[in-house]
Amino acid sequence: MAGIDEGDSPSVRPQPGPDDDSQGYWQHLIDGDLALQRCSSCSRWQFPALERCRYCNGELRYEAVSGSGSIHTFIVQHHKVAPGFEQERPYVIALVTPDEAPEARIPARIIGCSPQDVTIGARVTAELVEHPGGSYRVAVFRLAG
Amino acid sequence: MGSRSAVIVGIGRTAYRRGSGRTTLGMATEACRAALDDAGMPVSEVDGIVCFSTGDSVIPILVGYALGLDGLAYPLEIKGGGNYASIVVAQAVAAVEAGMCETALVYRSLNSLSGHRYGRVDGALVAEGHIQYGAPHGYLVPGQWFAMMARRHMHDYGSTYEDLGHVAIQTRAHAANNPHAILRTPITMDDYLDSRWIYDPFRIYDCALEADGAAAVLVTTAERARDLKQPAVRMLGHAAWLGAGGLPDQWPDMSALYSANVGPRLWDMTGLTPGDMDLACLYDCFTYTTLATLEDYGFCGKGEAGRFFADGRATYGGDVVVNPHGGLLSEAYIHGMNHHFEAVLQLRGQAGERQVKDAALCLVSAGTGPYGGALVYGRD
Numbered sequence: 103m104a105g106i107d108e109g110d111s112p113s114v115r116p117q118p119g120p121d122d123d124s125q126g127y128w129q130h131l132i133d134g135d136l137a138l139q140r141c142s143s144c145s146r147w148q149f150p151a152l153e154r155c156r157y158c159n160g161e162l163r164y165e166a167v168s169g170s171g172s173i174h175t176f177i178v179q180h181h182k183v184a185p186g187f188e189q190e191r192p193y194v195i196a197l198v199t200p201d202e203a204p205e206a207r208i209p210a211r212i213i214g215c216s217p218q219d220v221t222i223g224a225r226v227t228a229e230l231v232e233h234p235g236g237s238y239r240v241a242v243f244r245l246a247g
Numbered sequence: 248m249g250s251r252s253a254v255i256v257g258i259g260r261t262a263y264r265r266g267s268g269r270t271t272l273g274m275a276t277e278a279c280r281a282a283l284d285d286a287g288m289p290v291s292e293v294d295g296i297v298c299f300s301t302g303d304s305v306i307p308i309l310v311g312y313a314l315g316l317d318g319l320a321y322p323l324e325i326k327g328g329g330n331y332a333s334i335v336v337a338q339a340v341a342a343v344e345a346g347m348c349e350t351a352l353v354y355r356s357l358n359s360l361s362g363h364r365y366g367r368v369d370g371a372l373v374a375e376g377h378i379q380y381g382a383p384h385g386y387l388v389p390g391q392w393f394a395m396m397a398r399r400h401m402h403d404y405g406s407t408y409e410d411l412g413h414v415a416i417q418t419r420a421h422a423a424n425n426p427h428a429i430l431r432t433p434i435t436m437d438d439y440l441d442s443r444w445i446y447d448p449f450r451i452y453d454c455a456l457e458a459d460g461a462a463a464v465l466v467t468t469a470e471r472a473r474d475l476k477q478p479a480v481r482m483l484g485h486a487a488w489l490g491a492g493g494l495p496d497q498w499p500d501m502s503a504l505y506s507a508n509v510g511p512r513l514w515d516m517t518g519l520t521p522g523d524m525d526l527a528c529l530y531d532c533f534t535y536t537t538l539a540t541l542e543d544y545g546f547c548g549k550g551e552a553g554r555f556f557a558d559g560r561a562t563y564g565g566d567v568v569v570n571p572h573g574g575l576l577s578e579a580y581i582h583g584m585n586h587h588f589e590a591v592l593q594l595r596g597q598a599g600e601r602q603v604k605d606a607a608l609c610l611v612s613a614g615t616g617p618y619g620g621a622l623v624y625g626r627d
């Protein structure tokens with residue numbers, strides 16, 4: 103495509119660096135699920151990942167969510183802050199609250215729409231896509247309906 | 248060890264530049280020496296040095312070495328950003344009052360333009376810690392986190408792009424009277440609205456002016472201050488709140504900042520009110536931070552800060568002069584230490600053309616998002 107920086111292909115996007123607490127989050131995405139941690143004692147959800155429940159010290163287990171949620175807030179990214187998004191900008195990054203876990207806010211791209219169509223409170227559904235440049239998958243969201 | 252009090256007796260700084268060509272050590276040393284000269288105090292009396300750091304900086308014991316000291320009784324480097332720019336001063340005051348040291352320098356030295364840049368990541372990155380979730384989407388720098396909050400404030404309180412613009416315009420107008428400020432050309436609302444987007448709702452004029460430099464303050468006992476050159480300035484109270492584990496996305500009410508927790512505590516502690524402040528040096532890494540903290544500290548109601556600026560209540564002749572030096576937006580991004588310099592200068596009545604008449608009390612805030620603090624300075 104004309105005008106695209108050859109050195110800025112999507113394969114140079116930042117890669118996730120999982121730790122022992124978050125490794126399950128990324129593995130579930132690779133396996134095809136958006137899953138968040140949930141406490142086996144008090145049932146509360148946890149995002150981002152921790153080793154134990156911060157409320158009751160209970161055991162946290164990954165549990166798949168439906169991928170339906172709503173937009174808590176969002177920005178429209180115009181300026182280059184990280185490599186690999188030349189072909190996307192301007193694009194929307196939102197904090198999405200999953201229906202099952204309304205206190206969690208997951209940062210993700212909103213795809214398949216114009217930035218002007220995005221509003222706070224809009225309903226979205228997750229789609230798992232390959233993350234270029236590595237072996238990970240990430241959850242992106244589309245406006246529902 | 249009896250009860251004693253500590254005061255601010257000196258301030259120092261380097262030139263603020265877009266590209267210093269200097270080390271953070273060289274700049275920190277210059278700012279510290281300038282603070283000592285300002286006070287008329289020999290370097291040999293310094294036994295404590297405090298700083299905060301993230302990205303590039305330099306450690307206190309090395310600055311002590313460069314100042315010619317053999318060692319320090321109280322060196323402290325706090326790992327963190329501008330959210331610690333009030334805590335470092337409070338820490339120096341506390342250390343002197345507790346007798347852990349007699350005289351402490353507090354500095355911040357950074358090459359935020361030519362060295363470590365907070366707004367950009369170059370080259371390959373494996374994102375660890377809390378940014379691992381957002382970084383694969385290109386969401387990983389602080390301004391993006393706070394733009395999320397600004398959008399939520401717009402949604403909840405009806406604030407507008409123009410409200411942010413009023414902050415940018417007023418702050419720049421103040422900088423026009425400050426020879427030390429880097430950006431001094433006034434801007435209009437059209438200039439603001441025509442400026443390029445960074446991450447909507449933030450345009451370039453909403454963002455701090457990345458720059459290189461250092462600023463320092465000098466703290467010693469009130470007793471020692473009597474023999475020094477400058478009138479002393481006293482910290483009347485300090486409060487901080489660093490919340491949500493430092494995870495901005497998880498901050499419960501994204502239409503407020505840390506300051507919603509700090510404001511009430513600070514006013515309660517000092518027995519003062521926002522109306523008592525002659526000026527406020529509000530941490531302004533983004534226009535939105537000024538806007539939201541002005542509200543959270545109680546200068547106006549939620550959603551009213553844009554109008555407060557537009558109506559001239561944040562400048563000379565209004566309710567409180569906000570950032571007479573031009574702040575991080577127009578003077579320079581010295582990570583909030585330049586706000587302390589300005590506050591002390593104003594309270595000593597030495598701010599020249601931009602002097603706030605009879606300035607006796609000043610709020611200085613530090614930080615944004617879920618983390619920050621604030622203090623009130625008064626003439627001793």
Ligand SMILES: [Zn+2]
Nearest residue numbers: 141144155158
């Ligand atoms: Zn639990």
